[in-house]
Amino acid sequence: MQAVENAVLAVKDIQNSSEAAFKKVFDRVSHKWEITVEMPRISSRQKNHDNTPATKPEEYYRRTLFIPFCDHFINHLEERFISHKQLLTSLACLGPAGNSPTSQEISHFLQPSGVLEE
Template sequence: MCFTTVHHYFGYFSGLSKKLQGSSIDIIQAYDLVENVKELVDQARNDESIYDKVFDRATQMGNSANLPSLQPPRQCSCQTQRSNVPSTCPKAYFKRALYLPFVDAMVTQILGPFASSQEPPSLTEESVDTILSYYRPDLPSPTTFHQELALWQQLWNR
């Protein structure tokens, strides 16, 4: 993958990484920051002008190294051992076969632990009682456990 692509996307992640490693950010701010970065990366991923620059730069790099022009591999109707991405031109092929999977993998690796689609498990009365009985000896005030839990649920729902 072209340096331009990596540089463009890692630019979003470098600031995020520094803030997440700091000691002054709380978990809610971290999730908000991660969500903002994810939205920006999604916008950039779907921006044709960015991919156009990446493809043009890769083509220029190939030309300067005296490589033949970029061509997708031949396609077969029954392909089992490699990607058989349908496309009408090299630019579309490389976008579908390399660029989009690369960006998606990068986002998954970096933002995966913060995935907003991961809903916390719903707490039933039985599971709450099980949690309370298990951690009761370690809790500073087990009598207020249900109220603390309600406060946390209210905070996370907001």
């Protein structure tokens, strides 16, 4: 659970500094494959793609791809793993006081049944 929380925090940090993080990725990809990245044309009637306001291709792809992907990734990590943590802490009240299981005991209990897979 701690590793997932650390991953969520790392992705949130990347998302908060999205300009610098995406610039590194964008530059590396465009130089590696020696391609010129251009913005798609902006249409007056939005039907099949985002008309995100941007002045440069890097800015356009950061806004339409990178930031939504980070949001999507964070949401799925939180839904899949953090919700289990909340469930397990709510079940801790069922045991006797002072004898709450350690995280190691919980993971040992859950691993064989396949309920929690990291």
